[in-house]
Amino acid sequence: MIIPRMDILITDSTPASQIVPASSLTLGLPRPPRAFYRHGWQSWSLAAWTDPVRELPVMKPEIFHSRQTDPVYAKHPHPNGSWLGAVELEDGNIVFLGALGLEAHVSLRGNRLQGWYESGSGEWFIASGASGNELEIFEQYASLLGERFGRAIAKPAPRVWCSWYSFYKEINEKKIQGVLKSLGELPFDVVQIDDGWQAAPGDWTPNQKFPNGMDGIAADIRATGRKAGLWLAPLCVGETSSVYRDHPDWVLQGFDGKPVQAGFEWGGMTYALDATHPEAAKWLENVIRTVVGWGYEYLKLDFLYASGLPGKRHVDMPREAAYRHTLEIMRRAAGDAYLLVCGSPIIPSLGLCDAIRVGPDVANSWDSRMYSYLLYNQTTPGVKNAIRTTLNRLWLKSIVHVDPDVAYFHESKSLTDEQRQLFQDLTEICGFKATSDLPSSWTESERGRVREWLTRQRESSRIDRTRFTVGGRSVDFRPALDLPPRPSGFAVIERAVVSWLGEQLWALKLWDWILRTTPAKTEVDE
Numbered sequence: 432m433i434i435p436r437m438d439i440l441i442t443d444s445t446p447a448s449q450i451v452p453a454s455s456l457t458l459g460l461p462r463p464p465r466a467f468y469r470h471g472w473q474s475w476s477l478a479a480w481t482d483p484v485r486e487l488p489v490m491k492p493e494i495f496h497s498r499q500t501d502p503v504y505a506k507h508p509h510p511n512g513s514w515l516g517a518v519e520l521e522d523g524n525i526v527f528l529g530a531l532g533l534e535a536h537v538s539l540r541g542n543r544l545q546g547w548y549e550s551g552s553g554e555w556f557i558a559s560g561a562s563g564n565e566l567e568i569f570e571q572y573a574s575l576l577g578e579r580f581g582r583a584i585a586k587p588a589p590r591v592w593c594s595w596y597s598f599y600k601e602i603n604e605k606k607i608q609g610v611l612k613s614l615g616e617l618p619f620d621v622v623q624i625d626d627g628w629q630a631a632p633g634d635w636t637p638n639q640k641f642p643n644g645m646d647g648i649a650a651d652i653r654a655t656g657r658k659a660g661l662w663l664a665p666l667c668v669g670e671t672s673s674v675y676r677d678h679p680d681w682v683l684q685g686f687d688g689k690p691v692q693a694g695f696e697w698g699g700m701t702y703a704l705d706a707t708h709p710e711a712a713k714w715l716e717n718v719i720r721t722v723v724g725w726g727y728e729y730l731k732l733d734f735l736y737a738s739g740l741p742g743k744r745h746v747d748m749p750r751e752a753a754y755r756h757t758l759e760i761m762r763r764a765a766g767d768a769y770l771l772v773c774g775s776p777i778i779p780s781l782g783l784c785d786a787i788r789v790g791p792d793v794a795n796s797w798d799s800r801m802y803s804y805l806l807y808n809q810t811t812p813g814v815k816n817a818i819r820t821t822l823n824r825l826w827l828k829s830i831v832h833v834d835p836d837v838a839y840f841h842e843s844k845s846l847t848d849e850q851r852q853l854f855q856d857l858t859e860i861c862g863f864k865a866t867s868d869l870p871s872s873w874t875e876s877e878r879g880r881v882r883e884w885l886t887r888q889r890e891s892s893r894i895d896r897t898r899f900t901v902g903g904r905s906v907d908f909r910p911a912l913d914l915p916p917r918p919s920g921f922a923v924i925e926r927a928v929v930s931w932l933g934e935q936l937w938a939l940k941l942w943d944w945i946l947r948t949t950p951a952k953t954e955v956d957e
Contacts, residue, residue, distance in 0.1 A: 527568045
């Protein structure tokens with residue numbers, strides 16, 4: 432029987448774990464919490480232990496809420512997270528609350544941990560115990576999710592070379608062929624072509640930079656004994672695409688009657704594909720089947736959050752159920768291809784993909800004062816942001832491959848040796864290894880380190896929240912886990928100016944034009 436609302440007082444006699452059916456419930460805490468575990472909605476959204484009293488500053492600019500966090504809760508006044516939350520009490524004990532269904536949220540209000548389903552009701556996993564049981568509690572929750580949504584760890588995680596951080600969008604057929612030559616005999620399983628091959632976001636056909644077609648370059652990759660991988664963002668429809676122009680009814684509609692914006696990207700606004708529309712579903716299925724038919728056995732499906740944004744759909748259904756329906760279409764169409772989902776709502780993706788990106792992009796830098804401090808946006812690219820959120824999602828590892836993004840090996844002034852090593856250690860722990868360094872830029876020493884990293888399998892174990900052993904070494908991730916202070920003083924004025932500019936489409940288009948017309952430092956014509 433589903434109980435509409437339930438109140439539970441956590442005491443020393445409360446069962447260590449229990450499953451409770453309720454549309455909403457409140458856990459009364461016996462003592463004040465000293466930390467709150469917040470879990471972000473999608474791949475890039477922050478997951479971290481945070482202040483239990485003061486909610487984090489609202490991320491700026493707000494125009495990016497739809498593509499970086501859950502826009503429904505972006506301005507929630509209390510510490511909160513998607514599907515699950517936990518508190519660490521003053522005495523070190525842990526209290527955990529996690530939904531076992533979709534469309535659920537958890538918030539901390541004083542000494543009350545509250546959970547609710549957006550529509551309908553479902554089950555909740557409640558657990559408590561000493562701090563030493565924290566990892567066991569999260570693992571138990573993951574096991575329950577695996578039972579309900581499915582597990583996807585039967586296939587080994589591939590070793591991947593990805594084009595993104597070498598070329599960004601400035602890729603072409605010649606450059607990829609050059610990479611294939613310079614990779615030599617390095618034991619990569621997949622060479623993955625990233626953003627920049629498509630005619631337009633929404634029109635997933637090759638542009639003029641690939642004159643022999645995407646099937647041609649896939650054949651070149653396979654000729655090296657590796658699998659061909661391809662990036663695409665099939666749920667984002669760009670305003671310049673023929674899909675947006677010819678099929679406006681395929682786009683998710685807002686409650687104001689306007690198309691739902693999925694974020695500014697590719698030099699313009701993007702919108703969310705509504706795959707509950709039968710014709711849009713057929714189109715989506717054809718896109719995936721076509722790509723697989725070109726010879727791509729590894730697909731990186733990006734910006735998938737678009738399908739889970741709030742709005743009016745052709746078929747009325749809850750937003751995360753609609754996202755899962757959409758991912759099911761792509762999973763069936765992809766057949767046996769390996770699916771890595773990125774920018775994706777976490778829990779609704781389980782059982783339908785082989786791997787999930789579980790943190791923000793890395794970028795060849797540690798952190799950014801403007802983004803992390805002034806805008807208080809921890810979803811933006813940076814190694815520190817990627818480590819923090821990935822580490823706080825490692826509990827998913829038993830039911831899905833967790834992708835931390837790429838490791839760097841080529842020396843640069845942007846990252847210290849210690850920072851590069853810390854991320855390399857994280858890839859060992861995750862068991863998912865990818866890099867995007869330009870192979871021709873590696874010194875012989877760096878190339879040797881890459882070969883060793885690809886071929887070795889170092890044992891790792893977790894000691895506590897921040898410490899691990901990797902290959903017999905002790906590794907502490909605390910340097911990457913702290914959050915910046917709230918902006919104060921003159922920084923408040925800086926924040927207001929920078930965030931205002933970030934809300935202006937003209938400024939975003941100008942910044943995009945500058946990036947497109949300024950050659951990337953790592954870009955090399957091979």
